[in-house]
Amino acid sequence: MGHEVSQACLRRGMTLAPVGLTGPGMPDQCQVVEGGTHTVKLVGSDQLTAQKEALEGLKAAHGDRLVIIDFTHPSAVNRNAELYNAAGVNFVFGTTGGDRDALMKVTEQSGVYAVIAPNMGKQIVALQATMERMAKDFPGAFAGYKLEVTESHQKTKADTSGTAKAMVSSFQGLGVDAFDHEQIAKLRDDASQKAFGVPEEFSNGHAFHTYTLTSGDGSVQFQFKHNVCGRRTYGEGVADAVQFIAHKAMEKSPKKVYNMIDILEAGQMK
Ligand SMILES: NC(=O)C1=CN([C@@H]2O[C@H](COP(=O)(O)OP(=O)(O)OC[C@H]3O[C@@H](n4cnc5c(N)ncnc54)[C@H](OP(=O)(O)O)[C@@H]3O)[C@@H](O)[C@H]2O)C=CC1
Numbered sequence: 001m002g003h004e005v006s007q008a009c010l011r012r013g014m015t016l017a018p019v020g021l022t023g024p025g026m027p028d029q030c031q032v033v034e035g036g037t038h039t040v041k042l043v044g045s046d047q048l049t050a051q052k053e054a055l056e057g058l059k060a061a062h063g064d065r066l067v068i069i070d071f072t073h074p075s076a077v078n079r080n081a082e083l084y085n086a087a088g089v090n091f092v093f094g095t096t097g098g099d100r101d102a103l104m105k106v107t108e109q110s111g112v113y114a115v116i117a118p119n120m121g122k123q124i125v126a127l128q129a130t131m132e133r134m135a136k137d138f139p140g141a142f143a144g145y146k147l148e149v150t151e152s153h154q155k156t157k158a159d160t161s162g163t164a165k166a167m168v169s170s171f172q173g174l175g176v177d178a179f180d181h182e183q184i185a186k187l188r189d190d191a192s193q194k195a196f197g198v199p200e201e202f203s204n205g206h207a208f209h210t211y212t213l214t215s216g217d218g219s220v221q222f223q224f225k226h227n228v229c230g231r232r233t234y235g236e237g238v239a240d241a242v243q244f245i246a247h248k249a250m251e252k253s254p255k256k257v258y259n260m261i262d263i264l265e266a267g268q269m270k
């Protein structure tokens with residue numbers, strides 16, 4: 001995702017910071033190819049002091065024009081959020097997992113501008129918003145229904161889909177209360193992904209989700225499905241989020257922490 005979001009931002013005319021933060025054991029630099037080759041120096045998570053200095057240096061040089069984009073690993077969620085909040089840098093956070101309540105709390109308290117969302121794909125964000133509204137307008141409409149959720153992602157995805165978890169909250173609001181995140185079926189192996197319809201060429205980068213609601217007597221069934229091959233759609237959403245949050249910071253908006261539904265509702269997703 002690091003390359004995907006960098007390329008999307010470059011296509012929108014933004015500039016990449018010369019330094020990026022990464023995980024342990026990564027090379028000293030990487031090249032992003034989009035309208036030329038852009039070299040980014042990398043500072044690994046095993047160099048905490050150097051990561052803090054990099055953030056402070058970037059903030060001093062760019063102020064509110066700097067927006068950090070985090071697509072890392074569930075195990076890095078809270079550590080990274082604390083780093084950005086302590087440095088006072090604005091950020092867009094796409095990484096899923098970790099302690100989400102702690103992530104929200106530290107961000108709300110720090111006073112930085114941030115977008116935090118488990119899915120940046122415009123049409124999926126619209127579906128999430130629709131389901132949230134349905135739950136608000138018709139609470140309990142699906143009481144007595146049984147929910148089944150299956151998601152498939154590339155083998156390297158460590159956690160359960162953050163998007164599926166968010167959708168489950170809406171289904172719970174619709175009355176499907178006997179459902180726990182542990183019941184989300186995760187497909188991470190070639191054979192079951194193929195059987196789920198994932199094209200082989202996208203086994204290393206895809207996100208397929210199916211939510212099935214069945215009435216108590218089995219006579220009525222609803223199915224919601226969103227299947228993404230590749231990751232380009234998220235990159236475009238991230239570029240929207242970066243422009244949105246930079247603008248909010250410049251105008252010193254009193255509201256500081258947003259999700260992608262806020263940006264869609266503001267008409268700021270291209
Ligand atoms: N919100 C959205 O729309 C989307 C969210 N995602 C989420 O984004 C996250 C990343 O996905 P993806 O790019 O596929 O994952 P990858 O595993 O391909 O890449 C993650 C990168 O983060 C690095 N990393 C690990 N730990 C740290 C750390 N402490 N600090 C900085 N970097 C670190 C890894 O380095 P190393 O290899 O050394 O571990 C790796 O280079 C996942 O949580 C995924 O679910 C993905 C797509 C869309």
Ligand SMILES: O=C(O)C1=N[C@H](C(=O)O)C[C@H](O)C1
Nearest residue numbers: 096118119157161162163207
């Ligand atoms: O890891 C991914 O690829 C994705 N992760 C996000 C999630 O966990 O919901 C969004 C999308 O499913 C792609």
